[in-house]
Amino acid sequence: MAAERSGGGDPARTLALLWRTPQEPKPVGRKPKVSVDQIVTAAIAVADREGLGAMSMARVAQELGVGTMSLYTHVPGKAELIDLMADAVLQERDLVPEGTWRERVQHYADRTRAVYQAHPWMRDVSMVRPPLGPGLMDGQEFVLAALADSGLEPRQVTVAHVAVEGFVHGAAASEVDDQQLAATTGESGDSWWGARQVFWDDYFDVERYPAMTALWNAGAYDTEGTLAENMHRSWNYGLDRLLDGIEGGMR
């Protein structure tokens, strides 16, 4: 399925929802059975358990014990609901501004990674046209403040920011991909690779792939630990090297 995205709906309405612009309680009329917060919470719960693909309007309504169409009274549509979900979980990062600029970027990366771990469906939410809510904005402010303290020129800060942001979201996404697939398909990554043992037996050609063969023979793949642990190690390594490079590029 393609990346889920914010609708072309009225931006003002979506922004009001993202920032929960308070509106005076209606004096007359039927009392609502559900609130926006309840809908968002229920939607996140469904997506956490069964993936974004299973998060249908009908499924969320069922979870709340209301009719499907009732949701549309509180939320413009599914795309906007996903925006609300994304911003809500980004708020869970709870960033504390302590330490050097580098430690703060690493903290930001760790917290963002934790969000993806807790909510693997974030992999499927595009951050190119992001939900302009408090969750996203607070995060941007945090990293930009850290990078601005690094000594980079203002113009360089914005460039470095895109690179860091890309790495963090990209790496977090690929790291949780595995879990998400395990959850939705019911097959773990290890089992999946195991079932493809046939590949190494029947298709891998040592003459066509000398570098891989050499690495294999050198024991480069004799690793302890699970697939997830190895990905995490690589994630830390990659971010460290990227920050090394940014630091070194200032001279």
Place this chain on the structure above:
Amino acid sequence: MAAERSGGGDPARTLALLWRTPQEPKPVGRKPKVSVDQIVTAAIAVADREGLGAMSMARVAQELGVGTMSLYTHVPGKAELIDLMADAVLQERDLVPEGTWRERVQHYADRTRAVYQAHPWMRDVSMVRPPLGPGLMDGQEFVLAALADSGLEPRQVTVAHVAVEGFVHGAAASEVDDQQLAATTGESGDSWWGARQVFWDDYFDVERYPAMTALWNAGAYDTEGTLAENMHRSWNYGLDRLLDGIEGGMR
């Protein structure tokens, strides 16, 4: 929509398709109206034009002038078809092993980026449980050979490999996200941001976001060029810094 993925179908069947294991022509029986190659080509064409979300079995069959169910004679299901599509476009990279290890990694990144540019739907294809076909494998061999020439220890090569791979696919994905959304929603990135001018007017709080405000005032966002050009610049910067870091880490 959630990431599209390979089915739990018979791995042997999928691998045979990926490597196009030749099978002796059937002596008897009805002649096929379409081939696997034709199906994959048509599916790629549809996805290129209208996104992976529009690439339905019915749509592909229509493109080929056959009934929907006829496709299932040649391809196990939609998930496997997506694997075949992904491996096919990865083969377009056509990697030439020239230059220093660093130039080769950069060449790999450029060619992979070109694939995403030409086929934006690749953003929606998970690379965690990748199609183990020639397109993927040749690419892996190419980068691993380059990294192995860098002087890193074998064990370090595999770690660096995951980091580079993550950066390349992640950055390429976020770079094409914008184009893909422009194509499927009919709204360009610039127009989308324009419609959200309201945000800066009504919601942005200079006291809550001092770092962003300072950068803005310092002219860090007074950039010429389009959104796409800026993303490309950041991509190059990020990869350079990552490779700087890898190079520096060897000492």
Place this chain on the structure above:
DNA sequence: TATTGTTTCCGTATGGCCTACGGAAATGGG
């Protein structure tokens, strides 16, 4: 209490998706 205005709830219907099943159609050999 009955009416009225307002708001929310939600059943129905439309048009899409994947794919299991099984019969029809085509083909070449005996």
Place this chain on the structure above:
DNA sequence: CCCATTTCCGTAGGCCATACGGAAACAATA
């Protein structure tokens, strides 16, 4: 001409988002 074999594909079941419009609930008023 028959028949085994292979491919083609119509039907049907069970999902999805959401436009529309009427029913139901509620507060204020008469």
